[in-house]
Amino acid sequence: MRTNDKLIGDYNALLRAHGLHPSTTRTENLDDFLRDIHRSEERFGPTPDQVTQLLREAWTNSGIEDRAVNYPQEIVQAQAKEVEQLIERSYGKRAFSDRPIYAAEFPTGTLGAQAVETQHGFLVLVNVGLIHFLEQTLLLMYGHLLRWRREKSRQSDADAAEILYCHLITYLTGRIPPPPNIDVSPFETDLQTRILYSYFKNACLKFILGHEYAHIAAGHFEETKEYLPLSTCVGNLTVLRKSWLQEFEADEIATRALLAERGEMTPDLKSIGLKIHPTLTYRAAAPVFFFLLDELLTTVGIKIGVTNEEQLLEGDHPPSARRRENVAMCAIEATELGRDVLGFSEVCQTWVQTVGERVIMKAAPLR
Numbered sequence: 001m002r003t004n005d006k007l008i009g010d011y012n013a014l015l016r017a018h019g020l021h022p023s024t025t026r027t028e029n030l031d032d033f034l035r036d037i038h039r040s041e042e043r044f045g046p047t048p049d050q051v052t053q054l055l056r057e058a059w060t061n062s063g064i065e066d067r068a069v070n071y072p073q074e075i076v077q078a079q080a081k082e083v084e085q086l087i088e089r090s091y092g093k094r095a096f097s098d099r100p101i102y103a104a105e106f107p108t109g110t111l112g113a114q115a116v117e118t119q120h121g122f123l124v125l126v127n128v129g130l131i132h133f134l135e136q137t138l139l140l141m142y143g144h145l146l147r148w149r150r151e152k153s154r155q156s157d158a159d160a161a162e163i164l165y166c167h168l169i170t171y172l173t174g175r176i177p178p179p180p181n182i183d184v185s186p187f188e189t190d191l192q193t194r195i196l197y198s199y200f201k202n203a204c205l206k207f208i209l210g211h212e213y214a215h216i217a218a219g220h221f222e223e224t225k226e227y228l229p230l231s232t233c234v235g236n237l238t239v240l241r242k243s244w245l246q247e248f249e250a251d252e253i254a255t256r257a258l259l260a261e262r263g264e265m266t267p268d269l270k271s272i273g274l275k276i277h278p279t280l281t282y283r284a285a286a287p288v289f290f291f292l293l294d295e296l297l298t299t300v301g302i303k304i305g306v307t308n309e310e311q312l313l314e315g316d317h318p319p320s321a322r323r324r325e326n327v328a329m330c331a332i333e334a335t336e337l338g339r340d341v342l343g344f345s346e347v348c349q350t351w352v353q354t355v356g357e358r359v360i361m362k363a364a365p366l367r
Helices: 006-017 030-041 049-064 064-070 072-091 128-153 157-173 193-218 244-259 267-271 277-306 309-314 320-335 338-362
Strands: 103-108 115-117 122-129 227-232 235-240
Touching: 006 115, 006 122, 006 277, 072 103, 072 193, 072 227, 072 244, 115 193, 115 235, 122 128, 122 193, 128 157, 128 193, 128 338, 157 277, 157 338, 193 227, 193 244, 193 277, 235 338, 244 320, 277 320, 277 338, 320 338
Parallel strands: 103 122
Antiparallel strands: 115 122, 227 235
16 A cells, blocks of 8 residues: 555644544554455355364464454555555556555544545545444344344344444444343354454455545546535545546446455365355445445434435435445446346345334434
């Protein structure tokens, strides 16, 4: 990732201008851990014993899982390195024309991220709390999907909706509501499921970052110089006003970058009838899941009174439903595998819409 001290200085100046302080957290082998996960997940097959053993050793011996959860700034920067490489590989080696980019946290108040041009390059600002929110939501989804499979019923939908509602309120408002009177242990996941969850979480974060990197790579900051204020909890942030066409283009660049690496179809995978690498459906599902979640957050935010519907209509982003349909079609075209590549996307859509309906019914204006 091309960055420099002057660009980091721009980031620290932005924080100070909004009454915030630079993070003092440190990375301890986190990059190595993420690389190990990436390499291992590329080898996923029907019985990932080696993967399970590798991560069990990593988590047990070093406690890296706790550090990964507690150091979101470093997770953002580690994933950003991979995103830049993916986009350069799929979009062209000169995608960024040696323009420095620095990815870090900032309370943007949005689900995703915002790219901001500075004197010395670009800052890609990921909303504070986003990684934790993704972790909590995905762990709930994976645990709930296990219950669906195990119990062959939907009796647990109400409990899942109660938990998800708490996650949504915390993310939207910063308040932590009273925990639901629910035994959450039935939603816990086994180690193998946590590996799959970790891969999917990273794929979601790569899409979020990739979308902002795509705006830079596609030259959108050169095409227009019209700006608008983005209201945040620490004051306004000046961001580029982008057209719907530019937003759709950035979605497509990020989606194609995610899908550029197909994974090796080994004889073992082919022998059990698989037509595509198992991880490809996860990468295709990441953009779809992101926009499903954004639709739900927007609807709940309006109902509880923290999201201004008029400002949404005046904003520069297309409706998430349109963008979700667009990235799904992009995945089909990018892989030439038809709707097979959307297998896990459809699972995510079923879960978010099924549990989300109960969440929306529960949502009411906050006092």
